[in-house]
Amino acid sequence: MPTVGKSRMLSQVLDAIFEQSYPSIEVILVDDSPGSEASSLLKSISDQYRNHIKCVATGGLGLPAARNFGAGFARGNYLAFCDDDDIWWPGKIEFQVAALKEAELGFHVANYDVVSDDGKNLGDKSEQVRLSFPESLQLSAFAPPSSWLMEKRIFENLRGFDESFLSTEDKDFYLRASMREPILRSGATLWSYRISHGAISRDSSRKLKYNLQLIEKHRAHIIEHGEYARGVMTFAVKLTCASKDKKNTCRVVRLYLKSSASFKTKLYFVVYSGFWSIFSETAARKVS
Template sequence: MELVSIITPSFNSEKFIAETIQSVQNQTYHNWEMIIVDDCSTDKTVSIAEYIADNDNRIKVYKLDKNSGTGIARNTGLEKALGKYIAFLDADDLWKPNKLEIQVNFLRNNNLPFTFSFYDCINEQGTELNKRVEAPRNLSYMQLFFCNYVGNLTGIYDVNYFGKIAISSIRKRQDWMLWLTILKKVKSAQPIPESLAFYRIRENSISASKLDLLKHNFGVYRRFHGFNLAHSLLCMTGFLFTQLLIKPRYIKNTKASI
């Protein structure tokens, strides 16, 4: 049973961190380590995490010396990771109990170095929003180029195949850049076609602000891909087309389907 390293950046997450850790402890797959890297929280996030870690040696808590953003926190966790597989879980999101078991078995059985899954959305209070985010069953690099179909809380990759992939220093949308790096190498990826996690939509988050999302996505084309202004604007046109006409096909109303 291979070790899975779970990288969790945290910042002022005292309301959610215990439940997030509990969702990892509830996994049916038991060979994991959870590496929590705190980005100078000013609330009780660290004390809560350290209290739980004192009773579970699979959980390790580290603190950054200065507030540096989630990219630096994730890279710090990556440096500490010992697992064959790398997975990510932010400090306010949740995993379903069989998440790791299903994904690790899927990777083994299909001889794959990377996979992800569908996920459901919850609000800040943890109430399900009856919204499921799915993805193409054979996700190509070009599809990902115009839309990040991979939920950060669902991705898992094989270190023996890719090595440890450093997170971009760009402060936002690091997850999309990571998956683009992976898809550029493997050309396509197959998701687990079921929901294995809960993504929490918080007030004032990037995912809740369409304008901020557009701004940061434009930054990916400009700074990560290195495109000039005209090329980046053209890419954003493709991005907007995907958001308006294609991606809605992969957003499901779970209440209506019951």
């Protein structure tokens, strides 16, 4: 679990992890506070959960590196990630382990609900799907890393998150993992994703920059598998429209028009891009 020690929910998040019905869970808390900045909150957390939690510090390397650093200390056969403002429900890990064993797969994505900063439920995000690459370019099974449970070998074979990303590293990892083997998303709602404006991952300009980096990294796949790539490309163009970035909106559209997608799909994408260019304020609210 990466943190900069600012989440007022950190104790609640840890309590939820320790309430899991799965019998053996190792918790690694990664302090990603910059420099030598000491976190009194993390010290108190370490004291509170003495002998039940391992606290390590990175010195402020950024979210992908913090996750990689923490994963390096893991001793179990499975890896799961939890952000410091997300709440796992008690049966999450037990269900995911059982689902992977039954399906004979190595990567499970759990369904979740969305909760506002003041605790209001904003609805469920549920899918029942098993897919591989290039279907994964649709992002239909994608969910934040707090959803994930995977066999540790998958993480190690992929060498973790790409640390050149300071946002959107989760989508990149998801795509790379799907190129190796199928991903399963199934089950009832198993955790709560909190929209917290102070979270590490919520920065719209950073999100735009690294989504553009994502589509450049996977450019060849997008061109080859254009029909499937509509998912990853529509999210990218919505970000450029939300930022009123006409140059990059045109750049994203031009790239997709080079793809193997059908004429009908390309036409849809152009109309979609034009719509969000006009209603950029609405786009900004949807991607914030």
